[in-house]
Amino acid sequence: MRAHLLAAGLAGPVATTRETSLRSYRLFAARDPRLLLGLDPELPWRQRDVIELMADRCGVSADPRHTSGHDVIDPSRTLAALDSFADRLATAARRRAPVLLGTGHPHRLLGFYAALADALSAAGCAVLTPAQGDCVDITTRFGLRTYNLDYVRGVALVREPAPSPPGRAEGAHTHSPLPIRTALAAAAEAGGPLPELVVGDHGWVCGAGQLGFEAIGLGDTDDPALFVGEAEGRVSVVVPLDDAVRSDYYRPLTRYVLNRACLSQ
Template structure:
């Protein structure tokens, strides 16, 4: 892991790489997602049952406050913004919570709906926490379900990397992007079934390189994004996560106290762009 950048250095990196600042996420896509969340479309709620009114105006106001998107409701097309200082503030808050988990040797869940982009970040956090004595759970490994995509039924399977980061793969074992809350809901449902014994079951590595262990403990902390984070927060698990400016549900969940920290960022960039941010996060947590 490279040396951690200073806050000023990381801010410059965030803006240069368009992780924050002027981002490439289309404004029209943001507004479409805000409308769909306001309409309580389940796919855009990320597993959260929100109690607030959350009409389109409320959603935009929350995204201005917590993410830094353009406040002009007349801005309908073009690119949008993420305030890099809000990103940094949230990274520091996330680092503080991860540091607390390390000191307490907490039990954790880590999961991502952006496996092609954010997996190395989650793996680095998982490794650092495991080295400090934390337990990373890997429930529901191998669980499959079907989704409808492009008019076809497709199978998705929950797997975990050797570091314990949960994600979905298709029938060919290729990691899949998802907003769905069902995988995390299933993981938590398995954990609710009670421990099999007093220790984690031995981990085995399948031929595709993913761990198939099924420990059965309730997590103290979830580190996640998309529906993985929303479902964990809805279940009452302390949850910190990442969200793009077109993913308003986690910010709404934070406003209602169901999510502890949401880091606003463009979550669809090349993995190496997040390396300085990862180093900053681990340093803040005292894990560098």
């Protein structure tokens, strides 16, 4: 698996640039909501604090004077986090716990999460799909946009309103925590069940963790909120990796996680 992580650019030198990551750390320290992803940090995280945390959790450079080039993720940290991620899935499967999966990267990561949803469902977990079809207003760099919450193979995503039928794989990229808040509110209003585990990325993880739900997910080097959430105890596991490589490059990770969790079919 280590060799695949490096060959696919999931770890080792990744596509995310140091400039992009440092900008994210600066904006996170300034409490920019675009970088908080629904997290309300308890500690006063300065940019230097964020750099040190990301160096510890991901393996990026801890030197603030390192300002250019591509970030580097330590594959050993990725593997250790994948093991912890799989262990959480195994625990949920043993309990037959209700789960909710969602992604802000449907073009890249839908297949990864869908395979997890299939395996958890086969193990007896209820894969929840609350608020399907509901509208979510999300502020983007283009202004306020209305999206529809949908589920594809048990995985939540948002899409722009269109005449295409629900359940199609197309979806929008988003960092917003509003979709998970909408889904959880709908589940609560319906009398449950509520998820005992939320699996995903970006706002799906931070938004759920901030509300007190156990959450695990994937995080890139320019996603400090997930790792801060983990450090502060509101996110259980974050796997450091490049979250925007080709979708088929995640298939070996799927097999690795399902084998580790004893969920292979």
